[in-house]
Amino acid sequence: MANLQILSDVPSDLGAFSGGSWFANLPLTNLLTQQPKQVARSTSAATSATRFVCDLGQARQLQSFALIGSNLSAKSKVRFRVSNNADSSAPLIDATVSGYPPNIVFGSMPWGQFPWSGYRDDPLPAGQVTYYQAPAPVAGRYVFIDVDDATNTAGYVQIGRFMAGAAFVPRYNMAYGAALKWNDPTRVSTSVGGQKWFDKRPNFRGFRASFEHATEGEAYGAIYDLHRRVGISGNLLMIYDPADQADVILRRTIYGSMTELSEIVTANASVDAPYTWSLAIEELI
Template identity: 35%
Template sequence: MKPLHVLWKKPTDAGGYSGGAWVDTGGLALGNLTTQDVMEMARSVDTAEASTWWRIDLGRLTPLSMFALLNHNGSTVARRRHVVTNSPTDSGTPVYDTGFERMRTPTEVWGARPFGAFPFDGIDTAAYPGGLIDLHVAPSTVYGRYLFTYVSDVDNPAGYFQAGRFMAGEVWTQSMAFGVKLRTADPSEPRRTRGGRRLVRRLPRYRELSITFEHMTERDAMATGFEIERQLGKDGDFLLVYDPDDAPAVRFRRTVYAALSDTTGITTTTATMPRRYGWGITAEELI
């Protein structure tokens, strides 16, 4: 199986944000991009490109390989660009430049709808069950102190651009054992009336992931698996991407912004050197 991608170290949360023009009142400030609550939005004052950008000063040279913008309202023609530099301005030669990329890719499963009902742009918003996610994975880790993000969506019908979370850092990859389980948890409460009618108190659904890893190296088990449990616990957030090379129609159904629902511990799986270890992730979606 292809390796799971986990973004759990988020240096952008501790960085200094500036740039653009963002609403400072009503709980819509740019700093909301660093909060765990994806419903706590950062909102631009308008859709002008001069307003919909930000710079993050990471404080020092920092490794970056995955960039994710969660629960945004970008239109079907919105584009985004990330630029990593070692200069406080973007006028110099960048360390890494994604160029402008579409924020929303065709996600409709071909043949899922009859002829005539298939959307011309191929975008199925239901394919983003946790809200719209703009995801970019660099071919390799890049190092820089400053990260600039530009959004171009001047015709957004809302009259502004907004997003609930921004995360960037060095992604951890690890091969998974077969049997990965992804399910939609439904905490709704059904009951029967005395007359036999079935009534349901509907509650929001969320996704759960159960993943196991076998034959991990000591470095991956102790420096990552153990530290995810120790540092994040049940209240820390991370982004799980089952396979960034999945077809867009599947990719975001298996991309989950989550927290640990339990800690599983590290298991020693071999008695001889070099030792190998087992670990698992049980996670539930943050909505």
């Protein structure tokens, strides 16, 4: 199991977006809002339309990239490139990944009902997430995203959020007891006769974990800044286990916001990792 990753407070939120062909009322600037249903939508599914460039203004540390709340199809591919040149020459990162990994856990459905493609078309409530982490961070100014999904049956590509930065990966992973759950905010009322009536609302996921061994650099560096700069009003992408099988990884990947800011506790006399903290997230949909 690989250590949990948290992508937040990303330099791409300071970037200028251009390229491709996107509807004027659903522009690329929607990639900056934290609401994944406030999408940027291309005018067609042609590869000339479904691309964009994020100019960060100066070289910044980059390693992790995410397209969140998209409608990418099973055949889609996404190319991530980072360069210090506006023409994309001499790329520091150049990687192409599947835009939509399988989303049904093998063996989870009765024999004969399992779609052998491994896909179903309802990655609800939050939509599809495409995530890529490069082997090592680089310092780059321009991020180039090329989406190849020309056969998308919708006739366009839409993306709710784009994040590019360097994820925080704790040296020591979360403790046993980490928990993921579904929350159902549906309102239930009961009639005089005893019948129940349901005001159905979309389900969303919640996650909670504790970290029992944090170094001083982590506690008063990444964790301190996560609480100070992101808080409960900001957003983050949590990847539970980047080494998960493709059909499981998105079930434990959550784009959301923190529900509380835990104390950073000096819990022991360890010279290496004396601090503890906890993380509680609710999904943004």
